[in-house]
Amino acid sequence: MTTYSLDVEASIAELRAQVAELHNELVRNNLVVWTGGNVSGRVPGADLFVIKPSGVVYDELSPENMILCDLDGDVIPGTPGSERSPSSDTAAHAYVYRNMPWVGGVVHTHSTYATAWAARGEEIPCVITAMADEFGGPIPIGPFAIIGDDSIGRGIVDTLSGHRSRAVLMQNHGPFTIGVSARDAVKAAVMVEDVARTVHLAREAGSLIPIPQEAIDRLYDRYQNVYGQGEDERR
Secondary structure (H helix, E strand, O other): OOOOOOOHHHHHHHHHHHHHHHHHHHHOOOOOOOHHHEEEEEEOOOOEEOOOOOOOHHOOOOOHHHHOOOOOOOOOOOOOOOOEOOOOOOOOOOOOHHOOOOEEEEEOOHHHHHHHHHHHHOOOOOOOOOHHHHHHOOOEOOOOOOOOOHHHHHHHHHOOOOOOOOEEEEEEEEEEEEEEEEEEHHHHHHHHHHHHHHHHHHHHOOOOOOOOOOHHHHHHHHHHHHOOOOOOOOO
């Protein structure tokens, strides 16, 4: 059985509980149906992450059946949940963690409006201030990729590297979001569906009015660096 330091073991236990609970936020915000979607979180101080098991309904998720993996996406044997298969997106999450060291959480949903934009292969233009605040510009489209290996992860990293957006719409698939923590990535997933719905409805009613880039930059800077109570609101 693999053993870790007391600090790492404590971080793993805390993250198991957090990731299990954050899956409830996907249900609460109507971002998933049945067993689709997943949340993962990187273990602080270790090359490990926690992710949900594959094909398990959300009501049955618990800290004990979250699965601990290394950054190659391999399940750590002898740990709680290791008898189950991890999410089918595990290789994609692992690729993101290996190649974006600042990322502490990854989320995937099939939320309706964001997935509709992905089905059209169309980025969401930055036409409302909430998008400028949260994503710093449009939400980009990533390439079509088959589930099961790290192809989706490669698409996420290639699309979001150097981009302010923490969300990408993988073509014909749906949204993936990243964050400094699992909670931050879930917030981005909630926000991307909200703006996808709003911009879709606005375009149905008439022409969209783009926000000038200078204004997007100012809004993004204010929200990221001034808004809130002096703590990292994204966490």
